[in-house]
Amino acid sequence: MINIIVCVKQTTDPEAPPCSFKIDSSANRVIFPAGIPPVISTFDEYAMEAALRIKDKVGGKITALSLGVNLLRDVVKKTLSMGADELVLLEDPAFADGDSWSTAYALSMAIKKIGDYDLILCGRQAVDWDSGQVGSGIAEILGLPSVTVARKVEIVEGKARVERVIPDGYELIEMSLPGVVTLGNEHAAPRYPNVRSIMAAKRKEPIVWKPADIGVDPAMIGSRGRRVKLTRLFQSARYTKCEMVSADTPEEAARKLVAKLRANKVI
Amino acid sequence: MERYQGILAYCETANGKLSPLDTELLGTGSQLATELGQSLSALLIGTDVGAIASEPLAYGASKVYVVEGPLFKDYITEIYLVGLAKVISETSPEIVLLGQTQIGRDLAPRLAFRLKTAATLDCTALTIDPATKRMLMTKPVFGGNAMAIQMCEVSPQIVTLRSKAFSPPVKDSSRQGEIIKISVAIDPASTRTKFLERKTEAVSGIKLEEAKVIVTGGRGIGGPEGFKQLEELAQILKGAVGASRPPCDNKWVSDNLQVGLTGKIVSPKMCIAVAVSGSSQHLSGYSGAKVIVAINKDAEANIFKVAHYGVVGDWKKVLPVFLAEVKKLVS
Ligand SMILES: Cc1cc2nc3c(=O)[nH]c(=O)nc-3n(C[C@H](O)[C@H](O)[C@H](O)COP(=O)(O)OP(=O)(O)OC[C@H]3O[C@@H](n4cnc5c(N)ncnc54)[C@H](O)[C@@H]3O)c2cc1C
Ligand SMILES: Nc1ncnc2c1ncn2[C@@H]1O[C@H](COP(=O)(O)O)[C@@H](O)[C@H]1O
Numbered sequence: 001m002i003n004i005i006v007c008v009k010q011t012t013d014p015e016a017p018p019c020s021f022k023i024d025s026s027a028n029r030v031i032f033p034a035g036i037p038p039v040i041s042t043f044d045e046y047a048m049e050a051a052l053r054i055k056d057k058v059g060g061k062i063t064a065l066s067l068g069v070n071l072l073r074d075v076v077k078k079t080l081s082m083g084a085d086e087l088v089l090l091e092d093p094a095f096a097d098g099d100s101w102s103t104a105y106a107l108s109m110a111i112k113k114i115g116d117y118d119l120i121l122c123g124r125q126a127v128d129w130d131s132g133q134v135g136s137g138i139a140e141i142l143g144l145p146s147v148t149v150a151r152k153v154e155i156v157e158g159k160a161r162v163e164r165v166i167p168d169g170y171e172l173i174e175m176s177l178p179g180v181v182t183l184g185n186e187h188a189a190p191r192y193p194n195v196r197s198i199m200a201a202k203r204k205e206p207i208v209w210k211p212a213d214i215g216v217d218p219a220m221i222g223s224r225g226r227r228v229k230l231t232r233l234f235q236s237a238r239y240t241k242c243e244m245v246s247a248d249t250p251e252e253a254a255r256k257l258v259a260k261l262r263a264n265k266v267i
Numbered sequence: 268m269e270r271y272q273g274i275l276a277y278c279e280t281a282n283g284k285l286s287p288l289d290t291e292l293l294g295t296g297s298q299l300a301t302e303l304g305q306s307l308s309a310l311l312i313g314t315d316v317g318a319i320a321s322e323p324l325a326y327g328a329s330k331v332y333v334v335e336g337p338l339f340k341d342y343i344t345e346i347y348l349v350g351l352a353k354v355i356s357e358t359s360p361e362i363v364l365l366g367q368t369q370i371g372r373d374l375a376p377r378l379a380f381r382l383k384t385a386a387t388l389d390c391t392a393l394t395i396d397p398a399t400k401r402m403l404m405t406k407p408v409f410g411g412n413a414m415a416i417q418m419c420e421v422s423p424q425i426v427t428l429r430s431k432a433f434s435p436p437v438k439d440s441s442r443q444g445e446i447i448k449i450s451v452a453i454d455p456a457s458t459r460t461k462f463l464e465r466k467t468e469a470v471s472g473i474k475l476e477e478a479k480v481i482v483t484g485g486r487g488i489g490g491p492e493g494f495k496q497l498e499e500l501a502q503i504l505k506g507a508v509g510a511s512r513p514p515c516d517n518k519w520v521s522d523n524l525q526v527g528l529t530g531k532i533v534s535p536k537m538c539i540a541v542a543v544s545g546s547s548q549h550l551s552g553y554s555g556a557k558v559i560v561a562i563n564k565d566a567e568a569n570i571f572k573v574a575h576y577g578v579v580g581d582w583k584k585v586l587p588v589f590l591a592e593v594k595k596l597v598s
Contacts, residue, residue: 012409014409014410014548015546017569018412018545018546018547018569019569021409021412021413021547023413030409030413099385100376100385100386101379101380101385104380124529125529127409127410128408128409129408129409129415130388130389130406130407130408130409130410130528131388132372132376132388132389133375133376133379133380133386133388136373136376136377136380137376137377137380139377140376140377140380140381141380144459145344145345145458145459145460146344146377147344147460148344148372148373149369149372149373151522161463164369165369165522166369166465166467167368167369167476167523167531168467168468168469168470168523169465169466169467169468169523170465170466171341171342171462171463171464171465171466172462172463172464172465172466173343173460173461173462173463174460174461174463175459175460175461176459176460179459179460184529185512185516185529186515186522189516227384227385227419227420227421228385228387228417228418228419228420229417229418229419229420230415230416230417231403231416231417231418232415232416233408233413233414233415233416234413234414234416235412235413235414236414239572239573240559240572240573240574240575242561242571242572242573242574242575242576242577243575243576243577244571244577244578244579245576245577245578246578246579249584250578250580250581250584250585250588251584251585251588253578253580253585254578254584254585254586254587254588254589254592255588255592257560257576257578257585257589258589258592258593258596259592260576261560261576262596266536266537266558266560266576267504267537267593267596
């Protein structure tokens with residue numbers, strides 16, 4: 001039996017078409033696209049899948065943990081419909097607009113309150129700010145070992161065996177428990193919830209904790225706790241003028257393209 | 268604040284040499300050092316890195332710290348972290364530079380949390396704010412859809428640099444400097460993570476990161492067979508094959524071929540993108556590509572917004588002729 005905590009963040013949909021992405025540069029803020037609902041950050045779904053595979057094999061309990069404001073129940077409950085046993089939300093304006101440091105701190109305090117854990121799983125990076133630090137931060141705050149960007153996690157004789165992605169393959173690392181692992185998309189793809197589990201998730205209510213519930217120092221969470229300040233947010237215009245090669249047939253277009261590349265000394 | 272001085276670049280090295288990214292760190296480090304009127308030091312960690320200890324001097328470092336021993340044979344977070352943290356506590360640098368690699372992105376955040384400061388990962392530009400003398404760190408966010416400029420208000424300021432985003436300095440082997448050994452003692456029994464084995468897939472031919480020409484395939488290729496044609500084209504052009512994420516996720520090609528934000532960063536002279544839509548995450552990987560050629564059946568595909576040459580059409584019809592024509596040229 002293994003108790004697993006999976007940290008999941010609600011983010012904008014990273015697969016929304018690039019043209020739908022807009023920012024308000026005067027306020028340094030992202031304008032959330034109308035009609036495109038938020039999602040669970042991509043890699044956190046892989047972390048959920050890793051947790052579920054461990055539970056399927058050795059049994060245990062999975063608690064999903066999410067910090068934020070305006071957490072849409074339909075979005076965060078996907079963890080429950082995928083198979084999490086419990087969903088804990090740190091939902092309060094005081095938690096909002098944190099950086100990796102203030103977020104990792106608050107999550108660590110919540111994890112301490114949950115108490116009984118063997119394995120903490122995170123995504124390699126959240127797909128909004130691409131920060132890539134909270135997993136390692138939790139490990140450091142709680143004094144635990146960590147392995148980042150994993151493609152597989154198994155429990156063997158009370159320890160975790162983690163395949164850590166490297167540029168040309170992977171390394172097998174043995175980690176004692178409790179510990180932290182972050183997942184990448186090299187891991188097996190997240191499962192689709194089935195109708196029965198979606199219905200069951202609808203009936204289950206998340207547990208909501210406020211700052212006072214987890215005993216955090218209010219000066220260390222959310223925007224007040226930031227160590228890194230955002231000074232500017234902008235979109236770089238990297239658009240080129242594309243020379244379109246057209247012809248009556250695709251074959252002819254291919255010939256013209258090669259000729260053009262040759263003429264311009266590209267090939 | 269006065270306590271922190273100088274810049275430290277952690278050079279990972281590869282195959283007993285400084286890696287290209289290491290030299291990019293040193294080049295950036297010397298520029299920052301000049302601007303701040305401080306000095307640049309390098310750090311090497313490994314089993315026999317002492318052999319190349321003078322190398323960073325040629326790229327602008329004035330001191331090189333060497334942490335050496337059998338303990339550092341394979342990368343283990345806990346062990347390397349102790350080495351790095353010890354050098355930092357003894358030298359109190361204001362800025363610590365690491366590469367955005369599997370190691371750098373693993374070490375930097377843990378190091379930052381240990382030192383009660385903050386890290387910023389995957390930076391593509393670093394400047395000094397004239398008013399505060401702190402770094403302004405530019406990094407892509409939202410999968411490359413936007414750029415953020417951040418400032419860390421705690422010292423040391425720890426950053427990782429994206430490969431190929433900074434230019435390497437000119438090597439000057441006549442430069443002199445100090446080489447300082449720092450001994451780090453760790454009881455291996457106290458570590459909670461253990462390296463068991465490494466499984467690598469030998470890459471045949473030219474490495475993606477080093478290729479001058481890259482042929483990338485996307486979801487529209489439809490399966491592993493299509494990639495054979497891309498491979499043939501890459502071979503003729505003395506290049507390498509890459510892929511967007513779906514072909515990797517679908518196991519049409521190895522995960523190692525993924526180009527992009529969470530894959531490889533490439534900087535070829537030419538990239539031929541076939542049946543890729545041009546998501547911001549994928550394009551993040553093309554940061555250094557000089558010429559992009561796109562083949563896609565959808566005239567509205569985002570890839571045409573960043574490509575230099577484009578053909579709208581079914582790749583199955585376009586590519587065979589393209590291949591045949593290129594073959595004629597090359598032979
Ligand atoms: C956090 C995060 C990180 C990511 N990191 C990466 C990354 O590192 N690298 C990466 O690549 N992706 C990454 N992605 C995924 C990325 O968002 C896109 O989903 C992915 O790049 C899309 O790949 P694609 O262009 O091949 O597929 P699609 O977007 O599905 O596009 C397929 C294209 O093929 C064209 N096509 C189809 N059939 C044909 C045909 N017969 N002839 C010609 N054209 C055809 C279509 O018109 C379409 O434009 C990441 C996503 C997230 C959320
Ligand atoms: N607000 C949050 N709530 C829950 N988990 C989070 C939150 N922010 C980050 N995480 C976890 O930490 C990982 C890395 O996030 P980051 O360091 O912000 O890129 C994410 O993939 C999540 O698993």
